[in-house]
Amino acid sequence: MHVDMNAFFASVEQRCSPALRGKPIAVVGSAKRTVVTTASYEARAFGVKTGMNRFEAKMACPQIIFVVGDNSKYIDASVRILEILNSFSPLVEAYSIDEAFIDITGCLAPFGTPSALAMEVKRRIKEALGLTCSIGIAPNKLLAKLASDMKKPDGLVIMDEASSPGVLEDLPAGELWGIGPRLTEHLGRLGIRTCGQLGRAPLSLLRDRFGVIGERLKLMGQGIYSNEVAPAGHEDEARSVGHSTTLPADTSEKGAIRRYLLKLSEMVGARAREHGLKGSKVCLTVRYPDFYTFSRQKTLPSHTNDTRAIYMSALSILEVMRLRTAVRLLGVSISGLAKGSGQMSLFEDDRRRQRLLEAMDEVNRSFGGYTITWGSLLDEGSGCDDETGVISPAWRPVGVKRINVK
Ligand SMILES: [Mg+2]
Known part of the structure; x- marks a missing residue:
């Protein structure tokens, strides 16, 4: 199961300030040159997108309200969500500040079906934090992540072995988790645009072009993915540390x-x-x-x-x-x-x-x-006064403990 919070930073701000609810808002950093980190669904309806600068956002939606992000709120919400998910299964992988994978293989019994379990997860998160999420359930992480992305906000999509080939056939390869713009471009040059084409591409071609990951790519095109959910402490070591x-x-x-x-x-x-x-x-x-x-x-x-x-x-x-x-x-x-x-x-x-x-x-x-x-x-006016940017979405609350302050 992949849980993806909807418009996370913006939704948290709207929960905290009733005056912002139902309004087009954009969460931005406090630096002079800042971009939209998350837009509320009301703002998205006007075409406001992540990565726009203030001017572009204002052009798209003149009544937009800019809210300077408050990282501590998002970290707190994120940790509380993980606590809820952990009450369902011990196998929870915090993938980013607003996304998690949960291995639910062993904990379906009390709920009967995957969708009943997912509905209960949604209900608990909504009740505790007032936030909605999109959930994808599938035989592996790759397809679960794809499924959670298919219906927003407040979606629930279940993709099984029978339905995934139909979904993958015409899906652009770049929509798959892990296939970024550069890779998409390289695949395009080989005439591979969809997951269906990727899955059928000759292994030798992919190996020649991409080396060891060629085989992995082919399998991904077929919806096959073997990485397990990696709970905190068991995850692959970070491959880089950067800012x-x-x-x-x-x-x-x-x-x-x-x-x-x-x-x-x-x-x-x-x-x-x-x-x-x-x-x-x-x-x-x-x-x-x-x-x-x-x-x-x-x-x-x-x-x-x-x-x-x-x-x-x-x-x-x-x-x-x-x-x-x-x-x-x-x-x-x-x-x-x-x-x-x-x-x-x-x-x-x-x-x-x-x-x-x-x-x-x-x-x-x-x-x-x-x-x-x-x-x-x-130094004089170093201009280094911008450590007020909004937290990176890739931030993961691993090892962070929530402290209740009365
Ligand atoms: Mg999200």
């Missing part, structure tokens, strides 16, 4: 770009340290105002989660990039992750450095992000 930010204004000023890189490196480093992860590759992503986006990565001499090491690599990538225009967005990530061994460094300098980072993280955890930060982030 990106749209700058308040396009800039080609080196100093400003460096400060953003340092800040992003610190966000990445702090998150990696929090999870005890170290990366062996640093990747820098740059987007130009025309949305042309590219990434370059660099392999490090050893695994690290040190802000400075990440920053220095990002900087060295930037130096060889030769930016051709001003920059709209910057992103920094590390990959090639390994669990930090916690191994003591041989060198006193490194040990001091490690203790410094630990102390900084500790203070920032207790007193809020950037209570202690790097001097270069405090």
